[in-house]
Amino acid sequence: MSDSTDITKLSADLDARLENRFGARHGSLLKRLRKAGGGVPRRLARDAAVIGQAVELDHHPKLRKRVDGPAVKAAHDRIARHIDSIDPKERRKDFWLGQLGSLAFNLLVIVALVIIVMKWRGLF
Numbered sequence: 001m002s003d004s005t006d007i008t009k010l011s012a013d014l015d016a017r018l019e020n021r022f023g024a025r026h027g028s029l030l031k032r033l034r035k036a037g038g039g040v041p042r043r044l045a046r047d048a049a050v051i052g053q054a055v056e057l058d059h060h061p062k063l064r065k066r067v068d069g070p071a072v073k074a075a076h077d078r079i080a081r082h083i084d085s086i087d088p089k090e091r092r093k094d095f096w097l098g099q100l101g102s103l104a105f106n107l108l109v110i111v112a113l114v115i116i117v118m119k120w121r122g123l124f
Contacts, residue, residue, distance in 0.1 A: 007058045007067065010076040011051060017083045028052060033079070044082055047075035 011029075018024040024032035030048040033040045040048075054072045057063045118124040 006069070007054050007072060010072065011055050014051070014076065014079055014083070017080060021083060021086070022088060029079075033083075041082075044079055047079050050075045051079070 014029060018029075018032045022032075022035065024035045026032075027035075028048075029052055030040070030045055033044060033048055050068075050071055054067045057067050115124065
């Protein structure tokens with residue numbers, strides 16, 4: 001993959017996917033992946049590093065030959081598959097349901113403690 005347009009297209013495709021699904025516009029590919037997907041698996045962090053390095057090498061005409069095309073394409077495919085598998089609406093819903101569940105549990109514990117204290121003091 002010595003053609004620089006391929007690397008540019010792959011990088012632009014990932015940029016567009018991250019911006020459209022998560023609104024992640026600023027920073028490196030790895031930073032935006034962390035923002036979008038929470039904890040990014042190590043293999044995807046390595047893939048993001050491979051693509052980032054390929055983009056940097058692509059800017060230099062003599063170093064462009066060092067880019068491993070199939071590895072960059074495979075890394076792009078894995079990252080794109082991961083981005084497509086994340087549903088932001090589902091994550092938001094899960095977050096709020098978790099918060100509500102935690103709040104309900106805490107309220108039950110407080111009510112139980114109040115009842116225990118009232119019984120202990122003979123008020124109930």
